[in-house]
């Protein structure tokens with residue numbers, strides 16, 4: 317599987333991973349893995365089915381049996397399009413608790429690896445370059461200040477018609493990053509061989525261009 321070209325894009329919440337990964341994938345004709353969507357879906361499913369977020373065994377069993385259908389921008393789960401529901405702030409926060417459970421991460425390992433198919437893959441998340449695709453040809457770690465990231469997420473939620481409070485969002489985002497960075501299994505961190513890019517003062521086009529330049533000059 318490691319013959320398949322893989323680009324990993326990791327980083328904290330709202331650093332632009334998904335936007336950049338999807339654009340780079342489109343530009344290269346590669347597949348795209350939004351690994352956060354899998355953790356979000358596992359959490360959404362647990363909340364829907366009344367599974368306690370403390371029940372590691374039940375959460376892992378359910379994550380192992382997730383069978384999402386990715387249909388363009390839509391994510392279909394048990395017959396409904398959950399692509400918006402899994403991105404609410406309530407699900408975001410619960411997701412970082414569920415994602416800290418080693419058994420859940422183990423349960424999602426193979427599902428993520430299977431996304432690496434010809435002609436190539438762009439994968440975004442927290443541990444794409446460190447754990448899931450450690451031999452990826454190009455690894456990128458996107459950052460931006462907490463304030464910039466909270467403002468980006470705020471705009472995104474408002475555009476989606478959701479109520480949002482910038483100060484509360486900043487607090488939630490920092491708490492989630494802290495939990496993601498400090499967990500024992502697959503914490504959020506840049507791989508030792510990753511290119512690190514602070515996008516606080518860059519627009520989307522410049523970030524995409526930079527990643528494509530790294531890809532071309534690898």
Ligand SMILES: Nc1ncnc2c1ncn2[C@@H]1O[C@H](COP(=O)(O)OP(=O)(O)O)[C@@H](O)[C@H]1O
Pocket residue numbers: 327328329330331332333334335336468469471472515518519520523
């Ligand atoms: N470099 C950038 N400059 C300005 N806005 C950006 C940039 N990168 C992403 N965004 C916007 O910020 C929001 C969050 O980006 P997203 O890709 O969802 O981040 P992540 O996947 O890291 O959570 C989106 O609305 C996106 O359009």
Ligand SMILES: Nc1ccn([C@@H]2O[C@H](COP(=O)(O)OP(=O)(O)O)[C@@H](O)[C@H]2O)c(=O)n1
Pocket residue numbers: 328329330331334351352353355356408411412413415416440441442443444492496
């Ligand atoms: N590879 C991944 C991807 C996401 N996650 C978890 O899932 C949560 C949501 O991820 P996401 O990428 O959808 O979140 P945003 O960065 O888009 O806000 C993160 O806060 C992590 O706790 C993870 O642990 N490992």
